[in-house]
Amino acid sequence: MIEICEFCGKTYKKNLTPDAYLGDNCFDCSFWLKKTCLKPEDEARKAIIKGFHYMIGGEGYLFRGNGGKEFHILFHDGREVRTMNLWEQGEIPEEFRSLLPDNAQFIPVEKPEQITFDDFEIPF
Numbered sequence: 001m002i003e004i005c006e007f008c009g010k011t012y013k014k015n016l017t018p019d020a021y022l023g024d025n026c027f028d029c030s031f032w033l034k035k036t037c038l039k040p041e042d043e044a045r046k047a048i049i050k051g052f053h054y055m056i057g058g059e060g061y062l063f064r065g066n067g068g069k070e071f072h073i074l075f076h077d078g079r080e081v082r083t084m085n086l087w088e089q090g091e092i093p094e095e096f097r098s099l100l101p102d103n104a105q106f107i108p109v110e111k112p113e114q115i116t117f118d119d120f121e122i123p124f
């Protein structure tokens with residue numbers, strides 16, 4: 001059966017499991033529209049930075065997002081999160097940007113200062 005997506009107007013077939021769709025929207029639209037109505041506990045883990053959508057995973061898992069690289073995220077509401085488990089869901093398409101505006105920014109991860117020998121005076 002052919003469906004018409006409410007959001008983008010494309011015709012599509014509902015051939016995936018019902019929970020892949022949000023209402024009568026196509027899969028692509030459902031993917032992003034679902035992110036506009038997350039459960040509160042997931043909403044708190046959602047970071048949108050420069051139009052890219054990320055989810056902050058829990059710590060202590062074997063498989064980590066971004067290979068376990070460390071990120072510091074400053075949310076516009078003032079929360080600051082350090083994570084080594086950041087998952088990127090991709091760039092938010094233009095038509096969903098107004099529904100999913102940026103809510104955070106990356107702040108640089110401070111590294112321990114590198115000691116180089118140039119900094120030392122040779123005392124002889």
Ligand SMILES: [Zn+2]
Pocket residue numbers: 005006007008009010025026027028029030
């Ligand atoms: Zn659609």
